[in-house]
Amino acid sequence: KAGVTQTPRYLIKTRGQQVTLSCSPISGHRSVSWYQQTPGQGLQFLFEYFSETQRNKGNFPGRFSGRQFSNSRSEMNVSTLELGDSALYLCASSLGEYPNNEQFFGPGTRLTVL
């Protein structure tokens, strides 16, 4: 069974631009969660989608948004990029059960904002 895939793996953008990251979950998984990983703040939860609906959201500004498609693939978008948005963005897929929330992570997208 194929794992979680994320594209692109690396991105370089400049301040003020916007960016879209993509995540394809493991086949059969209906839940996709997104995390931001930085050296200073560690792993922080952005949001979770289940069957095309956002079920949960972390404490991030509205510039961070996401969506999920009917095939469970998910995208996240960051508008008006700031230097502080430079991070590794990880997505994780799961069956969506709760609280036995076993998540499988993709390799991440490394975003650099100049």
Next chain:
Amino acid sequence: AQSVTQLGSHVSVSEGALVLLRCNYSSSVPPYLFWYVQYPNQGLQLLLKYTSAATLVKGINGFEAEFKKSETSFHLTKPSAHMSDAAEYFCAVSAGTSYGKLTFGQGTILTVHP
């Protein structure tokens, strides 16, 4: 709300020595607990999980962890360290009604000396 504290941001051991990575959690409801490992430039890989079935949990690569409710701990151990164990390790908790969200500790970097 739940939280995780990993004691020691860096742990160094000799090859063949015992590995002990400490994790304490806080949760007002019964938690589900996870240990993940992250190698450089990769995503997170699940090592093991506690889901209330057994307090001693065995995972991949010879790792195990023991859930101690009285101490609110879930420490990760391995009897004999291998060079390939060098990586960053994260403890995470899932509890309550926060769909799709794992709350992570700050991580512990394990260094293995020959």
